[in-house]
Amino acid sequence: MTLQYISLALILLLAVWVVLVFNQHVGHRNRMREGWSGVEVQLKRRHDLIPRLVKAVSAYGHHERSTLEGVMEKRAGALAAKGAGEAADAERGLGEGVGNIIKVAEDYPDIKADAVFRDLMTELVATEDEIQYARRYYNGAVRELNNAIGVFPANIVAGIFGFKEGDFFEVEKATEREAPMVSLSVADED
Numbered sequence: 001m002t003l004q005y006i007s008l009a010l011i012l013l014l015a016v017w018v019v020l021v022f023n024q025h026v027g028h029r030n031r032m033r034e035g036w037s038g039v040e041v042q043l044k045r046r047h048d049l050i051p052r053l054v055k056a057v058s059a060y061g062h063h064e065r066s067t068l069e070g071v072m073e074k075r076a077g078a079l080a081a082k083g084a085g086e087a088a089d090a091e092r093g094l095g096e097g098v099g100n101i102i103k104v105a106e107d108y109p110d111i112k113a114d115a116v117f118r119d120l121m122t123e124l125v126a127t128e129d130e131i132q133y134a135r136r137y138y139n140g141a142v143r144e145l146n147n148a149i150g151v152f153p154a155n156i157v158a159g160i161f162g163f164k165e166g167d168f169f170e171v172e173k174a175t176e177r178e179a180p181m182v183s184l185s186v187a188d189e190d
Helices: 002-058 062-080 083-106 109-113 115-150 154-161
Strands: none
Touching: 002 062, 002 083, 002 115, 002 154, 062 083, 083 109, 083 115, 109 115, 115 154
16 A cells, blocks of 8 residues: 555646656747747847848948848848747848948948938847847757756756757857947048
8 A cells, every 4th residue: 555655646747747848848949939939029120121121231232232232132031030040140141241232332421421311220220239238149049958958857848848949049159249340431432
């Protein structure tokens, strides 16, 4: 009779442990999803700025049309990206395109003097900062999920219930970790 009670107690303890670990994994997964949602909000904000930035620059640099069209194509690709891995690749290309727009602006003092362009650049820099913060939160949540489902014996529960590791939203170039910089002083051109 005592052996039955011990066996029953062990089974009950195991069941409680499985429930606790499962709930922990759900919490980590939900924080990762919340983090990705924050990244998407900030990326959408950037995506919404780009057509306005392109329009402001195109008003001054008609012969730069291929650069501006390329940025809009990269924006379309970024909008269509699914998940962190695909989005990271698309956003890398879009970041390069925005950098090209900034280079175009540097060649035209009239663009840098334009109040609309200056406001857009200020908003873009703030948005890039917000993207960085959101990415940091998301990557932290991914790390916590990946750690939780990767350790023994919690990985057994993760495998049984189908928990998968999250993808980091990584930036590969050091220059992409920084907000775009542009000198808005017209006096620099003298």
